[in-house]
Amino acid sequence: MATLRLDHVSHTYVTKEGAFPALTDITIDVREGEFLALIGPSGCGKTTLLSLIAGIIQPTEGSVSVNAGADHCLSNIGYMLQHDYLFPWLSIEKNIILGQKILGTYSKKSEKMAFAWLEKMGLGDKLHEVPAALSGGMRQRVALVRMLATNPALMLLDEPFSALDQQTKLKLEDLVAETLKAEKKTAILVTHDISEAIAMSDRIVLLSPRPGRVAQIFSIPNELKKLSPFEARQHPMFSEQFQLIWKELERLEHES
Numbered sequence: 001m002a003t004l005r006l007d008h009v010s011h012t013y014v015t016k017e018g019a020f021p022a023l024t025d026i027t028i029d030v031r032e033g034e035f036l037a038l039i040g041p042s043g044c045g046k047t048t049l050l051s052l053i054a055g056i057i058q059p060t061e062g063s064v065s066v067n068a069g070a071d072h073c074l075s076n077i078g079y080m081l082q083h084d085y086l087f088p089w090l091s092i093e094k095n096i097i098l099g100q101k102i103l104g105t106y107s108k109k110s111e112k113m114a115f116a117w118l119e120k121m122g123l124g125d126k127l128h129e130v131p132a133a134l135s136g137g138m139r140q141r142v143a144l145v146r147m148l149a150t151n152p153a154l155m156l157l158d159e160p161f162s163a164l165d166q167q168t169k170l171k172l173e174d175l176v177a178e179t180l181k182a183e184k185k186t187a188i189l190v191t192h193d194i195s196e197a198i199a200m201s202d203r204i205v206l207l208s209p210r211p212g213r214v215a216q217i218f219s220i221p222n223e224l225k226k227l228s229p230f231e232a233r234q235h236p237m238f239s240e241q242f243q244l245i246w247k248e249l250e251r252l253e254h255e256s
Helices: 046-054 092-103 108-120 136-148 166-182 194-200 229-234 236-255
Strands: 002-015 018-031 035-039 061-066 077-080 154-158 186-190 203-207 214-219
Touching (some): 002 046, 002 186, 018 046, 018 186, 035 046, 035 166, 046 061, 046 077, 166 194, 214 236, 229 236
Parallel strands (some): 035 186, 035 203
Antiparallel strands (some): 002 018, 002 061
């Protein structure tokens, strides 16, 4: 069963200057437990697509269906962004249970689950710290815990590692991929990094320049999918996949 179905979705932004098509005729099915990556040139509508999936904005045409065990609503969907957006005046403890309180799902049991996630991320001793006392990588791990603590069925990741140094980025890629796979979570990653998309995902959707449309969908070979992101980058097949996607992306940009 598909966790997510985008059926001929288009979206146009209307301003005082006129109408600007962002996406056109997007049809994608995302299976339960699948990790999908969205790549494409800057401005092709990747973040707009995540906003449509989350229900933050509505499509101009077509429909978005999320089968997440309840009606399509933000409580079923976790969002992790490039910036952690932790509240600086709150402790890490209060930050990670904030989503539960906003959604009305907070209980002592859910609180314990959040604390357990913090322990799994190696940050159990940071419970009473404030965000300013943590490194960028630690803060992103807290942001991940905050998302997992609401137990979403679908996770949207909008370039969550792009602001980090390379070593921290690689470590977090492994941590996030391992966690989502173990929890059988469905996830959609927006990234400009082809290597990251190959290393983390099951399939890659390449969008064309604006207005974004599905130009091609690449299935990652099983030999890579069964590896951690770090291990996948070392595999002989990785370079072949990279070149394949790079050439197609270059072709689209030259045609635009």
